[in-house]
Structure formats: C-alpha cells, structure tokens
Amino acid sequence: MKSKLIILLLVLFSGVTMAQTDEEPALWSHEVESLGNGEYQLVFSADIAPGWHIYSQFTAEGGSLPSEFTYTKAGTDYELLGTTGESKTIKEFSEIFEVEETFFKEKAVFTQKIRLLDPQVRQLEVELFYQICKEVCIPKEVVFQIALDGGAVVTETVTIDQRSAELSKGLRLNLKNKERLQAGAQISGNANPSLWGIFVLGFLGGLIALLTPCVFPMIPLTVSFFTKQSGNRTKGVWNGILYGFFIVLIYFLLSIPFHLFDSVDSQILNTIATNIWLNVFFFLIFVFFAFSFFGYYELTLPSSWGNKMDAISTRAGGGLGIFFMAVTLAIVSFSCTGPILGGLLGGTALAEGNVATNLSAGMTGFGVALALPFALFAVFPSLLSSLPKSGSWMNTVKVVLGFLELALAFKFLSNADLVGNWGIFKREIFLGIWILLFLLMSLYLFGLFRFKDEGPKRKLTATRLGFAMISLGFTVYLILGLSNYGNLKLLSGFPPPDFYSLTDKESDCPLGINCFKDFEEGLEYARAVNKPILLDFTGWACVNCRKMEENVWSVPEVFSILNEDYVLISLYIDDRKPLPEDQQFLFQFDSGRVKTIETVGEKWGTFQTLNFSTASQPYYVQLSPDLEVLNASIQNTDSNSYREWLESGLAQFRKGSTEESLSIANPF
Structure with a gap:
C-alpha cells in the first residue's frame, strides 16, 4: 500500500504527464459464464495498446506493482473457488529493479470461479488495481459491476449530451491503410543525443566543477593524505583509486530515485517542458543558483552532515572509511557542484529520450570527471607540482557559471510563456535578454566590473581574455540572428520559434x-x-x-x-x-x-x-x-x-x- 501511495503522489506531481498518457492504453471488458449449481466463472479481459504492458499478479517482489483484484463481499455473498488465473505472460529481467518481472502485452485475461452463498445475489462488484507502463508507469483502478444474468454494466455511468457525442465523434478518423503507419521501421534519426554524448556532457560539467573553489583546493590535500598516511606507496595508490571509485558511485546513486518507474521516458522530469508552473518554478530555482555563484550568498548543506560523515570515516577506517570520505566531499562541495548538477538535471529534462537513463549517464560522467584527478594524482603524485595554484581565477569560473545558469533559467520561463500563450517572451525579447547576459559576461571577463567580495582588480590573463573574446563573439552571433543578418541554427530549439515574434508575420507557422x-x-x-x-x-x-x-x-x-x-x-x-x-x-x-x-x-x-x-x-x-x-x-x-x-x-x-x-x- 505504501508503494502505491508513493507512485500515486509522483503521478500527481507529473500533472501534464497524466494529461498526455491518459488516453486509455488498456480497454477492459468482462464476461460471466454460468457453471450450474450456483457456480460462475468471471472473465476479465484487457486489450492493451501497442507498446504498453500490464504486470501480472505474480510479478516478482521488489519490482513493479502487481495487478490486484479485490472481490467485494466475498465470503458473505459468495466464495472464491481457487485463485485468479491468468492468460499467457512474458518474463523479462529488469535491470532497474534487478528482478525478473512478469507482464502482459497486447492482451491480458484473468479468470476467477465463484460459488454463491446467497442465491438472491444477482450483481457483484470487483475492483482491480493495476500498473500499466510504456514511457511512464501509470497506476489505474477499474471497478467492474457484474450482472450474473449476463447483462453488461459499465464501470462508470455518465450522461453524455448530444453536443459532446458529436464532438467526440469528430475526433475519430476512419483511416484507410492504417497498417502503413508501421510499415518498416519508423525513421527516428540522430536528433537525440546518445548516452555517450550525455556522458561526455556530464564529464565536462564535472571538469568545470573541479575548477571551482569548493573542489580544486581539496585535490592536493586529499591526495597527500592518501600518499603519506597509508603507510606505503602501493596502499596509497589503491586508496586513492578506491576514493575515486566511491565518488563515481555516489553521483551515480543520486540518479537511482529517478528509476522508480519501469521507464520515465520524457515524462516525470520532462513534464517541466509542458507544465507552466513547473517551468516557472525551475526559472526561480536557476535564478537562485545563479546569484549564489555571483557571491551574494552560499548554498550549503547543513555543516553537521559533513562533520558527521567525517567522524564516521575516521572511526570506520579501511574501505568503509574511504567511502564516507567521498560522501564528505560531495557534501562540502555542494555549494559549487549543486547548481552545476541542477543544470545537468534541467538539461536532461529538456532533452528527449529515457530521462532516468540519460540522467544516470550524465551523473556518472560528472562523477568520473570529479574523481579522475584524485585517482590520477594518487598514482602519479609527482604531477601535483604541475597543478596551477588556487586563486581568484576559481571565483571567475563561478561567476561565468552564474551567467550560464541565468541563461538557462530564461529558457524555462520562455517555455511557460509559450505553453501558456502569454505572449510576453517573444523571440526578440528572449534573444535580447540573452544578448544582455552574454554582453555582461564579456564585460566581466574583460575586467570592466567585479562582483561583491572579489577583492582588488587583477591583471587580465591571456586565458581570461580568450574566454572574453569567445563570449563577445557569441554575443555578436546572437545580435546578427536577432537582426536577421544571420541564422541561429547552433541554438535551434532554444529560442522561441521565428514566427513567435513582436513583428507582424505573414504566417504564424x-x-x-x-x-x-x-x-x-x-x-x-x-x-x-x-x-x-x-x-x-x-x-x-x-x-x-x-x-x-x-x-x-x-x-x-x-x-x-x-x-x-x-x-x-x-x-x-x-x-x-x-x-x-x-x-x-x-x-x-x-x-x-x-x-x-x-x-x-x-x-x-x-x-x-x-x-x-x-x-x-x-x-x-x-x-x-x-x-x-x-x-x-x-x-x-x-x-x-x-x-x-x-x-x-x-x-x-x-x-x-x-x-x-x-x-x-x-x-x-
């Protein structure tokens, strides 16, 4: 019952998901067969839409939810003869739950024999709770009102007026040669990034996180601890590698909650692409992240968490102690890694494909990049001398990330505007905001202004000048696209469509x-x-x-x-x-x-x-x-x-x- 509640709450959270998938992927019917002597056989059948599947009553524990029948007034009006039987099922190992699951495709049939205890009973009520999955798993309930004389009773009685009946009829097309829709493989090209591509994006995010003041100074300190405190070089190398492995494992485990469903494809997380208020919420969250990078406040998890993990790692020692050291790193570096992970989460949600799998690939890439220097310098400690010294450049990295977080925030606000037909963030306004943001980032990198608590102005380095020129070049690219002297194909899909414009267009297509x-x-x-x-x-x-x-x-x-x-x-x-x-x-x-x-x-x-x-x-x-x-x-x-x-x-x-x-x- 608890797992049902969790899934129901998650489905309520994904309001738009339900609106998109609530087109009845399973159509139920029932039959009654009299066996004589007050005995009957009840048959419950479901025609399952292509691509969907319903789980058996006997699917393995620890996996997806099984189908459950509740026979109202069984034991008083009638008794059950044996258990509820099932038609042919399919078994398949679930890598998510690591159990062999049992389910139906295309057709599901359940049968149950009963014997009346009260000869006057002429109608039964049977409740069915089941889970049906495709790109998202949806819990469903059906109530069968069964007339023992063979009459069919629908599960829900609603009066449909003539106007609704006519408009409903208009939604159904009498298509000819419908089988051609599935003739051959549907062409679905390379528009979606591969898992390796998402892994690389996560890896790049991890590399950026390494350059922040929350992580970078910890590299030589941690590596020195392993090489000096482990007793011998071999053990120090092994501990450093184990530490890196645990970092990767921790960030991978952070994506596991998104695998609660059999499949989350462009749902759950992707509801932010179509739900107005979730878009607004993410806009506010990313603005909040951005100003933390600008130095106006610091995002931190409770310090007691880090202290507790550090104390546990000291007491535990060995491999377990190293694991809790890795947990401590994840906690104390959250003020820098949290917003980057938020960007990874948002970017994954905007992408197509299986969101949970994509997120796992991205989080694993992030963890690998974060872990790599700890393992690498443990194996080759002499390379520590080649590391650049900590300094103000790390704060520059944070500020640049803040500008990028703001740019992504306005993408979410634009989604809300488009879906809600507000007509506020037209293409020109959206691009104008991005031009302003990247121009400000360019001016910052050129050293023309500084943020709070950045200290005295320093000499402009060649690296910073190079990034300033790249940012300014991108700003010019946006300006040319806004003025129609260039195209913005590199940003395809991010700005509002060209016809969503302040100017009068001949077509809104x-x-x-x-x-x-x-x-x-x-x-x-x-x-x-x-x-x-x-x-x-x-x-x-x-x-x-x-x-x-x-x-x-x-x-x-x-x-x-x-x-x-x-x-x-x-x-x-x-x-x-x-x-x-x-x-x-x-x-x-x-x-x-x-x-x-x-x-x-x-x-x-x-x-x-x-x-x-x-x-x-x-x-x-x-x-x-x-x-x-x-x-x-x-x-x-x-x-x-x-x-x-x-x-x-x-x-x-x-x-x-x-x-x-x-x-x-x-x-x-």
Missing part, C-alpha cells in the same frame, strides 16, 4: 509556410486543392520539434516540397489555451471512462493517441484528403531522409490519384 492548426479546416482545404496532408504533431516547448523545423524543414529541397506539394496541419499537444465554451466537451472512451476536453492541447493529444496510438512529438503522418495513410510515420531524422520520405508519400498520393482517375474512366 514555421518558416512562413501556410499551415493550419485545426485538423478539420486543414482537411477541408486539402480536399479543395487536392493535395496530400502532412500531419505535424508538435508542441510549443518541444525542443526537437524546433530542431526539425529550423534544421530540416529549412533545407531548400525540403522546404519547397512542404510549401508547394503538401497541406501542413500543425497540432500543438501542449497548448493550454482554453477551447471556446461551445467546443469544450466530454469524451467517453470505449471502456466507459470519461475525459473532459477543455484545452486545445487536450483535444489534439486525445486525437493523436486515439488515432495513432502514440503521444510523442514531433510525430509526422502523411494522409490523402480521403484519409488514406500514404507512408510510415516518421519522427526525428536528417534532411535527406526526410526529403525522401516526403517524395515517397507524394508518389504514393499521385499513384492513387492516377488509379482513381483510370477507375472512373473505365468503370468496367
């Missing part, structure tokens, strides 16, 4: 392409001009969507096909704009569950999952005006593959049009 943001309007236009439809499931806060638009759609060969040969329908899944009152309605799933559709994003999110069994963005589908699927769906890819995909769908559309014309001309 990517690259000025004539697009529709309502499916019915786009479909009507496609039929009028007899062109195929490119259905673009996108999001305001979707970084990979912007990358596709700015790096792939902008390629001339791709742009000309999109602009001239297709009707583009862009549906924003995370749009929180309320629908007009006459377009808000109740949508009833086949299971009987009812969902209230009140916003634009809820409408198109339900539309996507209902017709295409997916909730990811970007997601592209080619349709003919008569709703024939022309090609396999596609997601992130390169410009050549995307162009070939567009041309293939266009050829299929023209082939179908030619065959239809021949059929009309030669009816016999």
